[in-house]
Amino acid sequence: MIENGMRYLRGYVKIQIQGYSPERFLNLCSYHHILIWGLAYEDHCYELCMSVRDFKRIRPFAKKTHTKVRVKEKYGFPFSLYNNRKRKLFFAGFIICIFLLQIYSMFIWDIHFTGNETRTDEALSSFLREKGVFAGMLKKEADCRKIVKEIRTQYDDVVWVSASLDGSRLKIQIKENEDSFEKEEKKKDENAVDLVASSDGVITKIVTRTGTPQVHVGDTVKKGDILVSGRVEIVNDSKEVIGYKYCHADADIFADTQMEYEDELSASYEEKVYDKKKTSFLCES
Structure with a gap:
């Protein structure tokens, strides 16, 4: 895979050879360490592939062996550039893309924490921001030794910390004191x-x-x-x-839920009977 990629970047050609002694021509190529691949015999001639650099060296061999060499196909990045030389916008976009990738690689785009048990990533990121360390800063401005010192000074329960740059990511590993963590957990559990x-x-x-x-x-x-x-x-x-x-x-x-309720009621009671006496009222004029 890597070898094929390098061949494409450097460019290679597929040639056709025929003549009085093509086998002698192939032997001369092998003797002078010219790499060939894809060798095939068709229609009374040989077809093979070689790099552009080696193709420029075979002219004396072809003349010496009375062999006719014809380029059948051209492959690779140099030929693609030449064939698309009039597409200025394409090349301009390609160059701008490479330039932007190079610019982006100069910045830190992510801060990753591991080992923090009692403090969240947000709390640690907020502390680092106060110290001038944040996602989007230039990598050359990130002093890993200073970051380690700041964290150790701020947090007494941190017994070990390391900071390193991995591409566009700042990796911070933290080791906390487990004894103090257990005491704090117990205290909080009581509350x-x-x-x-x-x-x-x-x-x-x-x-x-x-x-x-x-x-x-x-x-x-x-x-x-x-x-x-x-x-x-x-x-x-x-x-x-x-x-x-x-x-x-x-x-x-x-x-x-079910609730038990108890009360006592008398089995007998007095019934009130009212008489039918009329009530009269005395009015004075």
Whole structure:
């Protein structure tokens, strides 16, 4: 594949040879280290391919062996340029494209973080931006040693960090202190607040505002079960859990429950009977 690409860039020709002694001509080419390929015998003549540079060397051999050489086809980038020499806009666009690619390769277009467990990529990118490191800056202005020093100075729990340029990407690898991370997780876990069921029932509706739901509509729960957790998972682009965020869980949860009710009623009661006495009123004029 690479060899074919180089042949195309340099250009090559397909020639046809015939005459008194074409085999002697081929032997002279081999003796003088002229590379030929695609050799075939058709219609009492040989057809083969060779580079443009070697084609310029075979004239004495053809004359010496009384061989007639005819160019049948021309291939490669130099011939394409010559055939399209009148297409000025095409070449102008090609040159501009190469120029723009060269310009773009001088800039950093992406900052990639790995190993950060307690801090998000956005937080680290914001910190680097304050220090003058951002996507779109010139690569020659990015001092990797200075970046490493700034991160180590800002974050005490970072025990190791490296920065390197890979093409147009700035790669930053971070190693955090796992002991401090576990202590912080434990402290945050103590501040998290979960929502628990106050009685047995079947969930009919749940609207979560903060936290992670642990149940769904139709689930049967018992008193004391966690309905919404105060711990929220933080995932990366690969959907892998890289940390947790702790909060006070908040949600509206509705459930069908059963409640026992007891009351006592008397088996007998007094019935009031009213007489039919008429009531008269005295009016004075």
